[in-house]
Amino acid sequence: MTKNAQIQRRIQAKRSSEGFTGALADMLMLEALKEAMAAELQGEVPAGALVVSPNGDVLGRGQNRVISLSDPTAHAEMEAIRSAATRKGNYRLTGEVLISTLEPCPMCLMAAVHARISIVVFGAPEPKWGAAGSLFDLVSLPGLNHRPEIWGGVRASECAKIVQEFFLKKRAGKPEQPD
Numbered sequence: 001m002t003k004n005a006q007i008q009r010r011i012q013a014k015r016s017s018e019g020f021t022g023a024l025a026d027m028l029m030l031e032a033l034k035e036a037m038a039a040e041l042q043g044e045v046p047a048g049a050l051v052v053s054p055n056g057d058v059l060g061r062g063q064n065r066v067i068s069l070s071d072p073t074a075h076a077e078m079e080a081i082r083s084a085a086t087r088k089g090n091y092r093l094t095g096e097v098l099i100s101t102l103e104p105c106p107m108c109l110m111a112a113v114h115a116r117i118s119i120v121v122f123g124a125p126e127p128k129w130g131a132a133g134s135l136f137d138l139v140s141l142p143g144l145n146h147r148p149e150i151w152g153g154v155r156a157s158e159c160a161k162i163v164q165e166f167f168l169k170k171r172a173g174k175p176e177q178p179d
């Protein structure tokens, strides 16, 4: 079994105290991937995110929009957190789950801590910016008053592949349209 398949199987068996499951995480990652693909159509690096309740209801959606909005904070996770908080009318998203196609950067993971997100699910690791174990492990920092659980590696290959293909197409100078 490949490493990705092993991680996938470990997550499939997970169930949080609020009832969020690995199977739900897996299914919802497909929704987050749709957001990533929508970002790509706008010429953005394909990253997508959702905030969902433990039973899987989607509360907020986000796609990477840094270029379109000229906003360095317009990462998919920030957008999903903002839209969920607006919808709930509450800056706390206690007990909710953040799902991101890529390992969140320090800004986004800290936003999840501020929002009291209970679980951060991500797809592909992000070696350059990932704050959930790649660049460093933010939730293990001492002094944090809230630590989300991290479920990393859900549909990692698919989430990584669209980013790799995006950069390949970009380098080849082709328009960033699906085939």
Ligand SMILES: [Zn+2]
Binding pocket: 075, 076, 077, 104, 105, 106, 107, 108, 109
């Ligand atoms: Zn980020």
